[in-house]
Amino acid sequence: MSHKNPVTTPRKSATFDDYTMSEIRRAAATGIYDIRGSGAKRKVPHFDDLLFLGASMSRYPLEGYREKCETAVTLGTRFAKKPIELKIPITIAGMSFGSLSGPAKEALGRGATIAGTSTTTGDGGMTEEERGHSETLVYQYLPSRYGMNPRDLKRADAIEIVVGQGAKPGGGGMLLGQKISDRVAHMRNLPKGIDQRSACRHPDWTGPDDLEIKIQELREITDWEKPIFIKVGGARPYYDVALAVKAGADVIVLDGMQGGTAATQEVFIEHVGQPTLACIRPAVKALQDMGMHRKVQLIVSGGIRNGADVAKALALGADAVSIGTAALVAIGDNDPKWEEDYNALGTTAGAYDDWHEGRDPAGITTQDADLMKRVDPIAAGRRLANYLKVMTLEAQTIARACGKNHVHNLEPEDLCALNIEAAAMAGVPLAGTSWVPGQGGF
Amino acid sequence: MPVFDLATTTLRELNQSLHGLDKSGANEQFEVTNPRGAHAVAVGIDAPVDVTINGSVGYYCAGMNETANITVNGNAGPGVAENMMSGKVVIKGDASQYAGATAHGGLLVIEGNASSRCGISMKGIDIVVKGNIGHMSAFMAQSGNLVVLGDAGDALGDSLYEARLFVRGTVKSLGADCIKKEMRPEHIDILTKLLADAGISDVKPEEFTRYGSARELYNFNIDNADAY
Numbered sequence: 001m002s003h004k005n006p007v008t009t010p011r012k013s014a015t016f017d018d019y020t021m022s023e024i025r026r027a028a029a030t031g032i033y034d035i036r037g038s039g040a041k042r043k044v045p046h047f048d049d050l051l052f053l054g055a056s057m058s059r060y061p062l063e064g065y066r067e068k069c070e071t072a073v074t075l076g077t078r079f080a081k082k083p084i085e086l087k088i089p090i091t092i093a094g095m096s097f098g099s100l101s102g103p104a105k106e107a108l109g110r111g112a113t114i115a116g117t118s119t120t121t122g123d124g125g126m127t128e129e130e131r132g133h134s135e136t137l138v139y140q141y142l143p144s145r146y147g148m149n150p151r152d153l154k155r156a157d158a159i160e161i162v163v164g165q166g167a168k169p170g171g172g173g174m175l176l177g178q179k180i181s182d183r184v185a186h187m188r189n190l191p192k193g194i195d196q197r198s199a200c201r202h203p204d205w206t207g208p209d210d211l212e213i214k215i216q217e218l219r220e221i222t223d224w225e226k227p228i229f230i231k232v233g234g235a236r237p238y239y240d241v242a243l244a245v246k247a248g249a250d251v252i253v254l255d256g257m258q259g260g261t262a263a264t265q266e267v268f269i270e271h272v273g274q275p276t277l278a279c280i281r282p283a284v285k286a287l288q289d290m291g292m293h294r295k296v297q298l299i300v301s302g303g304i305r306n307g308a309d310v311a312k313a314l315a316l317g318a319d320a321v322s323i324g325t326a327a328l329v330a331i332g333d334n335d336p337k338w339e340e341d342y343n344a345l346g347t348t349a350g351a352y353d354d355w356h357e358g359r360d361p362a363g364i365t366t367q368d369a370d371l372m373k374r375v376d377p378i379a380a381g382r383r384l385a386n387y388l389k390v391m392t393l394e395a396q397t398i399a400r401a402c403g404k405n406h407v408h409n410l411e412p413e414d415l416c417a418l419n420i421e422a423a424a425m426a427g428v429p430l431a432g433t434s435w436v437p438g439q440g441g442f
Numbered sequence: 443m444p445v446f447d448l449a450t451t452t453l454r455e456l457n458q459s460l461h462g463l464d465k466s467g468a469n470e471q472f473e474v475t476n477p478r479g480a481h482a483v484a485v486g487i488d489a490p491v492d493v494t495i496n497g498s499v500g501y502y503c504a505g506m507n508e509t510a511n512i513t514v515n516g517n518a519g520p521g522v523a524e525n526m527m528s529g530k531v532v533i534k535g536d537a538s539q540y541a542g543a544t545a546h547g548g549l550l551v552i553e554g555n556a557s558s559r560c561g562i563s564m565k566g567i568d569i570v571v572k573g574n575i576g577h578m579s580a581f582m583a584q585s586g587n588l589v590v591l592g593d594a595g596d597a598l599g600d601s602l603y604e605a606r607l608f609v610r611g612t613v614k615s616l617g618a619d620c621i622k623k624e625m626r627p628e629h630i631d632i633l634t635k636l637l638a639d640a641g642i643s644d645v646k647p648e649e650f651t652r653y654g655s656a657r658e659l660y661n662f663n664i665d666n667a668d669a670y
Contacts, residue, residue, distance in 0.1 A: 032662065145525060145544040145563060145565070148544065149525070149546065150486055150488065150506040150508060150525070150527065153506070154486075176662075177660075177661055189565045189566060189584050189585055190603055190604075191660070193661075194603075195660065195661050195662050197601075199563065199582060203540060203544055203559070203562040203563045203581075204502075204521040204540040204543040205520075205521070210501070210520075213481045213482070213500070213501045213502065216482050217481065217482040217485055217502040217505050217521075220453065220457045220485050220486065221457075221485050221486030221506055222486070223457075223458060224454070
């Protein structure tokens with residue numbers, strides 16, 4: 001009778017997990033770093049780690065179906081002659097034509113307009129689809145200046161100077177040759193089919209002192225009508241916001257590491273920048289220290305998914321939030337109905353992020369004429385509008401439960417945190433305690 | 443001819459007066475005096491008017507110009523004629539950094555020298571510099587022509603796309619993917635016209651060397667990684 005020694009269960013390394021090993025094999029086989037779209041996928045402290053306290057003996061709530069809870073927000077009250085008036089505190093983030101198809105941009109414009117909010121151009125210029133279907137359109141002023149021209153500048157409702165974005169603070173854009181169609185190439189004034197690398201910093205100013213002069217120029221060109229936004233990635237939020245105020249911003253857009261991108265290096269997305277949750281309080285503190293909170297509006301983006309996220313960002317001091325990835329999902333991105341097509345690309349619905357390859361089964365992150373027909377801009381726009389309205393209702397529901405008649409009246413005192421990390425980042429007490437880590441000598 | 447004295451008139455009044463003018467070609471003329479290094483002088487004009495600025499200007503003079511003819515009888519600070527779409531800008535003195543940055547069209551003539559990053563990310567503009575240009579000029583230049591009668595500094599044309607560079611003097615060094623190219627008859631024709639447009643008659647096109655993109659970096663290849 002043979003004897004077999006017991007064996008241990010095969011154990012995979014936590015350090016060298018399946019994904020890590022697959023990436024090593026991919027890198028060894030191809031000799032190029034992994035490029036993908038979307039934002040950070042790693043788990044980081046986020047809004048889910050916060051809870052609202054609600055009303056009880058010490059606070060009384062507003063009646064959910066009777067009493068008003070306002071959601072309107074005005075952006076650009078500091079210097080602009082024509083500030084933007086939005087019905088809801090949720091805007092659509094900058095996403096380029098080129099990375100997105102024309103029908104997708106049209107859908108974003110339609111949805112945002114129905115919901116009473118703004119959409120934003122991206123690297124590559126302004127298309128007729130989005131200008132024509134966006135009641136309020138923010139025109140991005142990017143380092144590449146692809147498609148930048150004074151006519152579009154003057155017909156924009158606001159100008160957003162992009163200094164950085166959460167997915168890649170310190171990095172430039174990237175649009176690979178597969179997506180450079182004739183139209184995209186023409187708009188960007190570059191040959192068809194080449195990889196387009198957008199610069200990581202602006203070509204004609206360096207630092208906030210120069211930026212102040214650049215903003216003066218943009219205001220002079222547009223006769224001081226347009227609100228000027230400055231968008232920064234979640235790098236050093238206190239100082240970045242302080243310097244943006246000093247440079248003359250009307251509005252600051254702060255994008256955490258969960259914020260998406262059309263394409264950049266995986267290593268950049270996952271290893272550079274701070275989580276959105278960690279960025280808000282330092283940014284608000286900078287505004288408060290300068291006496292500019294609510295005078296210079298703060299828009300927070302990066303991983304906003306539902307009305308609870310909206311309410312939490314506002315409670316921490318933001319004036320509005322911005323959504324990108326969530327808006328794409330609302331118009332059909334990563335929809336399981338295209339599962340067979342995702343499988344054919346070696347992925348699955350919900351995980352597809354090779355947006356740079358231009359083969360998006362949902363027809364959103366592509367310039368393929370057949371694939372983009374899968375986006376019905378009217379129906380997709382309606383879905384986006386529905387989603388925006390649901391988010392707004394959710395945020396109102398929470399605000400009323402906290403006794404607030406405007407979502408802007410939410411405050412950090414309405415929140416607690418489920419863990420020490422989130423408590424420290426958000427500057428709110430750990431649930432069940434009065435302890436705010438990082439404050440009071442701890 | 444309306445005269446704007448920036449010693450007594452605000453920049454806002456000046457630029458507002460230069461906006462919304464008749465685009466049909468009225469050829470109105472304006473004069474600006476005492477600019478004293480002011481920034482954003484004569485920006486965002488979109489009519490074929492003549493503007494003469496007597497004195498030196500600061501940042502972004504003639505920014506985003508469309509169809510206007512603007513002459514600076516002095517020096518220009520950083521970013522002169524940035525993102526110009528059309529028209530003509532003439533700087534009688536020297537120009538600082540980023541002259542003609544990202545500009546889509548028109549002609550920029552710098553009668554003195556231009557500092558670093560002249561023509562950075564240019565997208566169709568023609569730039570003629572009678573003197574020398576500084577380092578990193580024509581970085582990521584996409585299209586248009588940069589003509590230099592003097593010398594060019596380090597890293598000329600780094601990561602160049604389809605812009606044409608013509609240098610009459612020496613080039614201290616070429617940037618990544620920028621190479622010397624054959625001067626063909628069509629390039630002689632381009633140079634002949636540009637020199638004439640810039641009012642230069644004592645220099646021959648044959649005296650220039652053409653530089654352009656080797657197009658080796660147009661699509662990423664890991665074996666080119668040491669070029670970045």
